[in-house]
Amino acid sequence: MSGAAIAICLGLCLLFFAWQQRHQLPIGKRGKSFSRQLRPQHPQLERKLLKLLGGNQNTAARLIQQSRLRNPDKPADWHWEKAIYDLERDRWR
Template identity: 75%
Template sequence: MTGAAIAISIGLCLLFFAWQQRRHRQIGGKRNPIERQYRPQHPQLERKLLKLLGGNRKTAERLIQQSRLRNPDRSADWHWEKVIYDLERDRWR
């Protein structure tokens, strides 16, 4: 094999590996079981929060987790609604 063929082969392997990693994260990858437990009953809450955050799921999870730490006795939907309310309130100040 020539040097160019080896470089192309390595490049294709790296692209395939990156694609697999991205696909694994999109399908679900490793998720915290506690996070799954606190999914909202109404999926539109999750969609609205992700829309407000530009699709940043890690930030959404972090905000929900902070809300749960401050108010452990509340329902999952209450946390999602609270985070959405706080974001909308702070954006319009």
């Protein structure tokens, strides 16, 4: 192999690894863990919401963050209960 071919292969490998780091898929079903700010005081709320969402933590975090933007004065558990309530309500319509 010529030096140019080796340089091209190395460049492609570096590009692939850079892309992989940026678009890394979550490990297992749970993905990234919640930040301390998003966690409820009662862990059963987190388990119930994740069960309703099939373990999708990204969706759960998005729902909690949207609720926090709309109701910033409410406690953490309220946001989790609201997300659970909304999901259950919408599924039975």
